[in-house]
Amino acid sequence: MDYPKSVPSVGLVDGRFVDENPVAGTPGSLIPAVWGNSVTQEILSVITAGGLVAAEADTSQLLKAIQSIVGTSSPMRSVVTRLAASKTLIDQELGLVLIDGSPGPVTITLPAANPALGIRDVIVRRVDNSGNRLVVQASGTDRIRFHTHLSASGYAFLVLMGAGDWWHLRSDGAGSWWPLGRFDSTALGRPVFETTTALNPGGYGALNGTLFNRAQWPWLWDFAQVSGALTTEAGRAGREGGWTSGDGASTFRIPEVRGEFLRVLDESRGLDTGRASGSFQGHSLQSHNHFLPTGTGSTFRPAPCIPDTSFAFTDVNYSPTNTTVATTYPNPAFDSDTYIGTIGNFSGETRPRNIAYPGRIKLI
Known part of the structure; x- marks a missing residue:
């Protein structure tokens, strides 16, 4: 292309x-x-290369063609779209999509990942911390290909949890959106400790034994089913650290570990045999004897001296009764939580010094 040559x-x-x-x-x-x-x-x-059919009345075709060509070589466009209500995105809005869910629950539907859309990128990012449910939905039968170890075809939607949570997705032009990155890629179902009682963004919830809806959290229900720690609601006693099948149809329950110490599963080592993943283990007191010192003043002698037989632990207040007392523990009198409870009077002997942090679980 050049300027025309000089013509007389x-x-x-x-x-x-x-x-x-x-x-x-x-x-x-x-x-x-x-x-x-x-x-x-x-x-x-240019218009033809952009996949358009030339139309005399359309004065925007050159721009559309350039955008299409640029999109093919660089699927992410320099477009910022701001939303605060449910909406189906069009291809011109794909780029950085900032979503405010504070007015109420929001569902953002992606364009169909078909040949007409081609290979396109979008970053969906949540800007509010209201706690309202924010869903990013694939169109029609399209799927978002995350957690494919649980479902090869992926899932129909994902959720953005907390201000700053984001996913970078790319369409393949053949019915799928593939994740290229996200705010927090910690493994699904992993328990973690926090130093804040607030829920951090990225897909976390409290480890509090809550009932979840299977339709709203399909990937988490799939995870529970293959976890090896799934039981029924009726069989939950003693398995509170595992998952349950909820009502057997529409719900399931996540683990409950608040206030508990965690222990590594034995897995055939032989140190803590017979345990199932997520199973509860009661209190245990190390077998030992108590002795009293003898004498006073210059004749005082420290323990071990005389076995301690002056107390009978007949109730949780261990009042002295001067009757027969077992000096070796555990004792039948202490075999139940009636006496041990939250370790209570024996905490100085059985519970190590510790720090309490909130427990969280990765939900997506």
Whole structure:
């Protein structure tokens, strides 16, 4: 493409256009046919390369074609879309999509990942921390290909949890959106400790034994089913650290570990045999004897001296009764939580010094 060459009597000067000058008597530029046809063909070539069919009445085709071509070489466009209500995105809105869920629950539907859309990127990012449910939904039968170890076809939607949570997705033009990155890629179902009682963004919930809806958390229900720690509601006693099948139809329960110490599963080592993942283990007191010192003043002698037989632990207040007392623990009198409870009076002997942090679980 170039300026037309100088042609006599058409008003071109060195191939460039000039205005008519009546005072000087010079004509304005005339456009040579060869040059006009050349310019038109250059534009049509771009429109065709962009996958569009030229239409005389459409004056936006060149821009659309350029966007399409650029999108093919770089699927992420420099577009920022701001939303605060449910909406189906169009291809011109794909780029960085900032979503405010504070007015209420929001569902953002992605364009169909078909050949017409082609390979396109979108970053969906939540800007509020209201706690309202925010869903990013695939169109029709399309799927978002995350947690494919649980479901090969992925899932129909994902949720954004907490201000700043984001996913970077790419369409393949064949019915799927593939995650390229996300705010927090910690493994699904993993328990973690926090130093804040607030829920951090990225897909976390409290480890509090809550009932979840299977339809709203399908990937988490799939995880529970293959976890090896799934039981029924009726069989939950003693398995509170595992998952349950809820009502057997529409719900399931996540683990409950608040206030508990965690222990590594034995897995055939032989140190803590017979345990199932998520199973509860009661209190245990190390077998030991108590002794009293003897004498006073200069004759005082420290333990071990005389076995401690002056107390009978007949209730949780261990009042002295001067009757027969077992000096070896555990003792049948202490075999139940009636006496041990939350370790209570024996905590100095059985519970190590510790720090309490909130427990969280990765939900997506």
